[in-house]
Amino acid sequence: MWYKGIVMEVKDKYLIVMREDSTLVKIDIKDKPKVGERLIFTDEDIYEVREAKSLKKKNMTLFIALAAVLVLCILPIINNGNLKAYALVSLDINPSIEFELDENKNIINIYTINTDAKSIDLEDIKGLNIEEGVIKLKGMLESEKYNLKNDNMIVGFTFLRGIEDLNYEEDIKGIMGKNFNESKVLYLKGTKDDCEKAKERGISLGRYEAELDIDDDIEDIIEDMSVEEIMKLLNNNSGVYLNEEVKDEIEDELEDKLEEGQNDDREEDDSNND
Structure with a gap:
């Protein structure tokens, strides 16, 4: 979804932008705009959203890695338990x-x-x-x-x-x-x-x-x-x-x-x- 806004403040890692509904959001810095400059942005540009997605992705990667380790540890135990003499x-x-x-x-x-x-x-x-x-x-x-x-x-x-x-x-x-x-x-x-x-x-x-x-x-x-x-x-x-x-x-x-x-x-x- 597209949004319009005015740059209210420029930070090192993000911009503070006022949207048309007068709400403030943080967005990624693009081409070092000046305060008062108008710009158009999407949900993907919103700094908090991108940061949350990145954290979620990291957590999911960690979860998958831990699950894989657990499977590798548990499978030999299961196999040995099911290893019945013939x-x-x-x-x-x-x-x-x-x-x-x-x-x-x-x-x-x-x-x-x-x-x-x-x-x-x-x-x-x-x-x-x-x-x-x-x-x-x-x-x-x-x-x-x-x-x-x-x-x-x-x-x-x-x-x-x-x-x-x-x-x-x-x-x-x-x-x-x-x-x-x-x-x-x-x-x-x-x-x-x-x-x-x-x-x-x-x-x-x-x-x-x-x-x-x-x-x-x-x-x-x-x-x-x-x-x-x-x-x-x-x-x-x-x-x-x-x-x-x-x-x-x-x-x-x-x-x-x-x-x-x-x-x-x-x-x-x-x-x-x-």
């Missing part, structure tokens, strides 16, 4: 370790289950793809003088969202088999519920599944075992982990087998004496 892999060699993986097989969490595992610094593995992580872990174990050749290993695996992905699981099996091809690997699959129960007992998923398998078939297993095999199992040289109940049952079976062997020896001696 699968879990446990490794039992002697160190007992569990990896939580996302859908792309990246390691998002690492849990050290026993004392041996806690003595190894695994922080650099977090964030790596599972294959990269396994290769790095293998190097760490070898540097710690763990002999992986012909050693026993239990690999536990489960999905954590109730979703089964055969290709994903086969990839995990392949990675473990390829990188620990000199070890005797026992692969055991569990459930999310098994994970919770294993956590309550302070053992890995793989060890928990090994115990379940033994519990289910213990009678058939030990009946077909020789005394030597049973003793090896009890001495924990087989890579299979036993709970107390199962261990007691195996010890009872060992006693029975030893008694049977002694009886057989007596019968053989009696037969020879005859």
Whole structure:
């Protein structure tokens, strides 16, 4: 909108002008007019209006900048909060370790289950793809003088969202088999519920599944075992982990087998004496 006015006073930064309605306003200085000179101006020339707009623009710029900073700070927190594990892999060699993986097989969490595992610094593995992580872990174990050749290993695996992905699981099996091809690997699959129960007992998923398998078939297993095999199992040289109940049952079976062997020896001696 256009206005007419008369210059009443000239300041350093603005003019005081009387409009036709006898009101006074401040406007920007243009070409250093003289007092009493008539001029035409618009809303954009009014000093207070321009100053207020400039301040508003500065405040809006500051607000946008602060909002952007807040978004950058909050988004990682939100993303981490929503970062839900897709699968879990446990490794039992002697160190007992569990990896939580996302859908792309990246390691998002690492849990050290026993004392041996806690003595190894695994922080650099977090964030790596599972294959990269396994290769790095293998190097760490070898540097710690763990002999992986012909050693026993239990690999536990489960999905954590109730979703089964055969290709994903086969990839995990392949990675473990390829990188620990000199070890005797026992692969055991569990459930999310098994994970919770294993956590309550302070053992890995793989060890928990090994115990379940033994519990289910213990009678058939030990009946077909020789005394030597049973003793090896009890001495924990087989890579299979036993709970107390199962261990007691195996010890009872060992006693029975030893008694049977002694009886057989007596019968053989009696037969020879005859």
